[in-house]
Amino acid sequence: MSRETGQGNQGFETTAIHGTEGESGDPWRALTPPLYMTSTYTFPEMEEVDRVLRGDREGYVYSRAGNPTVRSLERTVALLEGAALGCAFSSGMGAISAVLLSILKKGQSLVFSRHLYSGTRHFVESMLTPLGATVHFVDFREADWEIRLESCLDKNSGGLFLETPSNPTLDIVDLARVGSICRKKGVPLVVDNTFASPALQNPLRLGADIVIHSATKYLGGHGDLLGGVAVGSEERIRPLLSEDGPLLGATLSPMNAWLILRGIKTLALRMEAHSLRAISLSRQLSGHPKVERVFYPGLATHPGHGIARGQMKGMGGMLSLQLPSLALARKFMDGLRIVRIGVSLGDPASLVEHPASMSHRGWPQEARRSMGIEDGLVRMSVGLESLEDLQDDVEQALRSL
Numbered sequence: 001m002s003r004e005t006g007q008g009n010q011g012f013e014t015t016a017i018h019g020t021e022g023e024s025g026d027p028w029r030a031l032t033p034p035l036y037m038t039s040t041y042t043f044p045e046m047e048e049v050d051r052v053l054r055g056d057r058e059g060y061v062y063s064r065a066g067n068p069t070v071r072s073l074e075r076t077v078a079l080l081e082g083a084a085l086g087c088a089f090s091s092g093m094g095a096i097s098a099v100l101l102s103i104l105k106k107g108q109s110l111v112f113s114r115h116l117y118s119g120t121r122h123f124v125e126s127m128l129t130p131l132g133a134t135v136h137f138v139d140f141r142e143a144d145w146e147i148r149l150e151s152c153l154d155k156n157s158g159g160l161f162l163e164t165p166s167n168p169t170l171d172i173v174d175l176a177r178v179g180s181i182c183r184k185k186g187v188p189l190v191v192d193n194t195f196a197s198p199a200l201q202n203p204l205r206l207g208a209d210i211v212i213h214s215a216t217k218y219l220g221g222h223g224d225l226l227g228g229v230a231v232g233s234e235e236r237i238r239p240l241l242s243e244d245g246p247l248l249g250a251t252l253s254p255m256n257a258w259l260i261l262r263g264i265k266t267l268a269l270r271m272e273a274h275s276l277r278a279i280s281l282s283r284q285l286s287g288h289p290k291v292e293r294v295f296y297p298g299l300a301t302h303p304g305h306g307i308a309r310g311q312m313k314g315m316g317g318m319l320s321l322q323l324p325s326l327a328l329a330r331k332f333m334d335g336l337r338i339v340r341i342g343v344s345l346g347d348p349a350s351l352v353e354h355p356a357s358m359s360h361r362g363w364p365q366e367a368r369r370s371m372g373i374e375d376g377l378v379r380m381s382v383g384l385e386s387l388e389d390l391q392d393d394v395e396q397a398l399r400s401l
């Protein structure tokens, strides 16, 4: 992992492990940051209340407005992404909804990439559109996406929101090119960096203004919690961190912040191991006669491979495979013995989900197709099991089709 991605002169792993050490003011100098599992804070006298509320002394009042363990997580993710400030939420959707509501002003429009996590798309269609927001979608697969993007972005645009790699089709967007268009137009660029994690990609360094993570996934890394984080400049994140804390109330539990901080210490190692397994499996799958298509940016045949190599330090643990039909996709999943059926991703255990039956079940087939999701598509979160066991499992499940 290169040294330029950590704090100051430090490497990424060093910052992930030691980034906010000593900042909590713990008198016992515990190696692991203390867990402040409290809803509120007390004061010896009213003068002290005034000092804290005036900002003359650092302090906490109420855990929705701030908590030392949650603060430590926000600082750590900000350092790893090269941001000034971070704000943690109780889930990735908590972060996404708060960020979108904070950038959208009355009468403005928002632009989204067509290939997006289903929950984000759902939020846009069921909450933002009814509020009167005009929404445009840009398909970054199209050859003339730049012309379409330029025509959508004007003085009325509140922001552009995208994912790269995207869920579940692993589409890659050229962040430097999009970032320069957004800068020229004066429109903030928001990137959901969940699939890559800060260990593999830092969109702020390529022109993004806000980066969002579902910490439920690789940051936590163990499938035992939900969380979300948004990071960016002081100007972009401060409105999310007003005196009352996350205004929409989607506050992260200190316990979950503590677990995510623990997960982050091994993030770089895990991402390397996920990536190694995913590239091997995607090669195995793409040579298999029963598989129609494999979506993995690490394959030279992926249309975004060149861009991904330029902007990512590894290709990550997510891949999708397309089988000839809905029935065969479901049979393949039923045939797996080690890989488990389940939504979510980024855990040590490998998981498969079938968008047509699970994450995108509510969408008509035509709508799914317009997002690039065929009925035979299966998404796999490649975990950390022994590679040979995963290879054997996939092979035996395909043989049964």
Ligand code: PLP
Pocket (backbone or CB within 6 Å): 091, 092, 093, 094, 117, 119, 163, 167, 192, 194, 195, 213, 214, 215, 216, 226, 227, 228, 344
């Ligand atoms: N962004 C992406 C890319 C996701 O895959 C997900 C969940 O799967 C989310 C955001 C939402 O995160 P959460 O489930 O933590 O709300």
